[in-house]
Amino acid sequence: MKESLMDIICCPLDKQELELDATETDDEEVLAGTLTCTECGETYPIEDGIPNLLPPDMRDVEA
Numbered sequence: 001m002k003e004s005l006m007d008i009i010c011c012p013l014d015k016q017e018l019e020l021d022a023t024e025t026d027d028e029e030v031l032a033g034t035l036t037c038t039e040c041g042e043t044y045p046i047e048d049g050i051p052n053l054l055p056p057d058m059r060d061v062e063a
């Protein structure tokens with residue numbers, strides 16, 4: 001994901017801002033890291049450059 005995407009995406013639970021903690025970047029692209037909600041503290045993983053903004057209770061569900 002582009003770092004500029006931070007202006008667009010928000011916490012799916014309360015629509016508050018997310019804080020980016022990038023562990024792996026390539027130029028302006030964030031490949032891996034964590035997004036943390038500034039309001040509720042929920043964390044969302046970024047894997048392979050794709051932010052997973054599903055609420056926690058919707059993750060890990062076998063399709």
Ligand SMILES: [Zn+2]
Pocket residue numbers: 011012013014015016037038039040041042
């Ligand atoms: Zn939140």
